[in-house]
Amino acid sequence: MTTAAARPADLGKLWTLPGVYAPQADTHLLAQALQAEGITAGTDVLDVCTGSGALAVLAARMGAQVTATDISRRAVISARFNAARAGQRVRVLQGDLTGPIAEERFHLVVSNPPYVPTPLAHHSRKHRSSVAWDAGHSGRQALDRICAHARDVLHPHGVLLIVHSALCGADETLRRLDTTGMRSSVAHRARVPFGPVITGRLSWLRAQGLLHPDEDTEELVVIRAERS
Template sequence: MLLIRPPGVYPPQGDTELLASCVRRERLDGSSRVLDLCTGTGAVALAAARDGASVTAVDLSVRAVLAAWLNTRLRRRRVRLRRGDLLTPVAGQRFDLITANPPYVPVRPDTGSPGRGAALAWDAGPDGRLVLDRLCGAAPGRLARGGVLLVVQSSLADVPATLAALRRAGLRTAVAARSRQPFGPVMTARAGLFERLGLIAPGEREEELVVVRGVREH
């Protein structure tokens, strides 16, 4: 899928496609309410809108919101775009499906905060869980009964911690999809850091991408 992506907006990559493939397996129709967090170019929101679902997409980046707006309009998909931090722009609303491709790349332990500009799309604290932990705490409460949460992340950001956090929040959890891929430019630049942190073996230059699926049954 060719998408407009201005400078500074996270480009759709393997994690985007893996998450979108899981979205396409969910049962969505014109009555489904979907929330896509960290939408970037809007690729996952477009996948969710294919069958007429009511989709809201959120991103912290002004450029990302603009890119998503253009891409959804060009494909004639009705997607509401909101700028803001995770679930803040949709306070009080519940959804049948929440999707997220949050930042999950670890940064140096002495880094005080995530990067700026485009780096906000991937920098996620020393353990890669700066946004993931917030998401796991906030998203389950916004699911309707029977609602589904789909989150994609790297294995370097502690997948078991995501599964455990969502279970504590009352969701039935499982790994919905896995895919191994070579490091891209961001991960390659930090490979030495990952080796020192013990996240990868010396010389390893691949990561496993994982989609975690959580279901609110009650």
Template sequence: MLLRLPGVYRPQHDTQLLAGVLAAERLGPHSRVLDLCAGTGALSMAAAAAGAGRVTAVDVSRRAAISIRLNALARGHRIRVIHGDLTEHVRQERFDLVVSNPPYVPASVDTVPDRGPARAWDAGKNGRALLDRICCQAPDLLVDGGVLLLAQSGLSGVEKTLTMLEEQNMTVDVAATAEIPFGPVLVERREMLERRGLIEVGQTLEEIVVIRAVS
């Protein structure tokens, strides 16, 4: 079980789905992995356990950064932890693999919270406040043949993600999907999502998608 300070995103179905795809990647002592929006560091731990030689975890939350350090220490993994906004501190570096499970839940407003638990899931009205930035920034961090693994909801524009990455000259496909019951946040927002046509009336399942893009 991972240690988690209050307010840090608890690993759930999307993390598990992404970790399964990550496990299929070939990682070795020379592999450089970047985990964006790392939360507890679950994916960073998975990459280190799979043999990656250098793992960097980034999160905008100080509590998340502390949680990652604690989890790495408890498991004996050497993970570089950066408290910061996405790629701002690693723009001059290159990685073999970038993995991210960012906030992607459509909200009622476009303003993204800068504190509180909702920062772990709210991503603007279309759910793409972080997804769009990752699609634009992550390809520049990859070596030739490097891989981006990105999780998102079917409610937040899978086709747009595919198109944006293809426009960055990446080879893109959907590596995994799963349908999961609505969690508390989507249950609370069901009426709003129905009004906006993002879900069907009475819908209770959300599709989670993992996209794999190769530079």
């Protein structure tokens, strides 16, 4: 496991429609993990919750055959545009997590899903942009589903790389992946300043015991799991 700053990766120029998650520290940390996987021209990569398509385009630039999914139509448009502008071939499909490719298998799956714990009062609000980060009361609304189904879309010895905040419980992610027969571990950690979403709900997060009163940074984790 490495612990380091989520230094910016070379993700190229990216454009996003309003409400689409633009690359941030978690994107760059996951990009570092992706670059360490030794992608070759024969690698089939799936990017789940692609957002801007940053990771999908990076994998394509490394020579992989890439498919990306996102439930947001705006994200699909943004990812397709960014791939075309970068001169890379990326198949971008609209749909829920691995749903659009349920019958396919990949050597590598990467995902930066929504993971911010969300007060119940936020659940009834219809903010388009909040879909990119709000993830239920525990922050695990998408995480648990990815953990449950990642093995099904991986070749034997295929690898899942998933990034999320330690607020959601890295141990719970490891436990859920292990119960599906995956060998998992925390591959990367980084401490980053609070972003605007976390800052806006600091009082609630502290009241829930998810943040200590003296904490002024957020820990990000990249979990690597291999299908045995």
